[in-house]
Amino acid sequence: MKLPPFGLGHSLYRGNLHGHSTHSDGVFSAQDVVQKYVDLGYDFTCLSDHLWIDDKFAATSVFDGRTLDRKDFITLPSAELHCYGKTYDQDSLWHIVANGLPLDFACPDANETAPDLIARAQAAGAYVSLAHPEWYTMTTDEAMQVAGADAVEIYNHSCVLSSARGSGITIADYLLNEGKKISFTATDDSHFELPDWGGGWVIVAAAELSQNGLIAALKAGHHYASTGADFNDLQIEGGVLAVHTTPVDSIVVSGEGHLALACYGKNITAAKFDLSEFRSDWFRITLRDAAGKMAWSNPYFIGSLK
Numbered sequence: 001m002k003l004p005p006f007g008l009g010h011s012l013y014r015g016n017l018h019g020h021s022t023h024s025d026g027v028f029s030a031q032d033v034v035q036k037y038v039d040l041g042y043d044f045t046c047l048s049d050h051l052w053i054d055d056k057f058a059a060t061s062v063f064d065g066r067t068l069d070r071k072d073f074i075t076l077p078s079a080e081l082h083c084y085g086k087t088y089d090q091d092s093l094w095h096i097v098a099n100g101l102p103l104d105f106a107c108p109d110a111n112e113t114a115p116d117l118i119a120r121a122q123a124a125g126a127y128v129s130l131a132h133p134e135w136y137t138m139t140t141d142e143a144m145q146v147a148g149a150d151a152v153e154i155y156n157h158s159c160v161l162s163s164a165r166g167s168g169i170t171i172a173d174y175l176l177n178e179g180k181k182i183s184f185t186a187t188d189d190s191h192f193e194l195p196d197w198g199g200g201w202v203i204v205a206a207a208e209l210s211q212n213g214l215i216a217a218l219k220a221g222h223h224y225a226s227t228g229a230d231f232n233d234l235q236i237e238g239g240v241l242a243v244h245t246t247p248v249d250s251i252v253v254s255g256e257g258h259l260a261l262a263c264y265g266k267n268i269t270a271a272k273f274d275l276s277e278f279r280s281d282w283f284r285i286t287l288r289d290a291a292g293k294m295a296w297s298n299p300y301f302i303g304s305l306k
């Protein structure tokens with residue numbers, strides 16, 4: 001059987017799930033942000049401006065970008081939600097990205113907790129991800145509090161450039177080891193002060209290029225995350241995983257604990273892994289090419305593949 005995002009009969013769409021405009025603390029207007037992503041050849045972007053009570057860096061309303069949509073490019077109403085209670089953050093703030101929010105989603109107040117905020121965003125229809133866990137040292141205890149989120153941002157381009165703390169893979173693996181079914185995102189978190197756009201994105205297999213189509217696909221995990229490498233096909237038959245990619249130098253399959261299988265070479269485009277003895281309830285695949293560009297599959301849960 002093919003593994004998502006392949007084998008669904010859907011088109012693949014490239015998009016940024018996390019970015020800012022002058023609606024909050026970004027440098028460019030929403031119109032200019034959209035033009036940047038159109039010029040990069042993206043199919044969609046998210047104007048996930050900060051939604052919080054502090055107007056020094058945040059807005060108190062979700063930005064309405066509908067007039068910026070074109071025939072072959074859309075924006076998803078989104079926000080980076082904040083609330084108090086985060087340790088190891090100088091402002092004690094959580095950062096939670098919600099994609100596909102209703103435009104009237106209410107600004108969080110000083111009393112709302114992170115788990116409640118995540119649940120409220122999901123109840124409103126959003127795909128919710130834990131932003132830049134490494135950037136503000138998310139602890140494992142904190143990760144368990146917010147494990148109801150749909151996804152972990154495992155790559156944040158702006159955090160890589162601004163603080164060399166752009167990963168989220170350790171927290172993602174922790175949640176997977178704890179049996180949580182999360183998916184992965186790679187994002188820009190573009191503010192445009194730094195060259196922080198076009199660095200991390202998702203490739204989504206959706207029935208149509210629409211808010212409903214993309215959010216349903218993301219919630220189903222029908223996507224992968226990338227900084228430049230690509231999966232071309234993923235299949236599993238009789239316990240053997242077949243991976244087809246753009247030219248890369250390593251293909252690694254990771255599972256629970258320290259379990260991993262690796263294939264190395266020069267510009268390899270295919271590898272097979274026998275998972276019949278792989279003692280893990282889940283596996284995920286990571287690519288790295290000669291230039292260091294990467295791609296991460298979502299985790300696949302063995303029990304749901306049968």
Ligand SMILES: [Zn+2]
Binds near residue numbers: 080095131132
């Ligand atoms: Zn943030």
Ligand SMILES: [Zn+2]
Binds near residue numbers: 020080
């Ligand atoms: Zn942000």
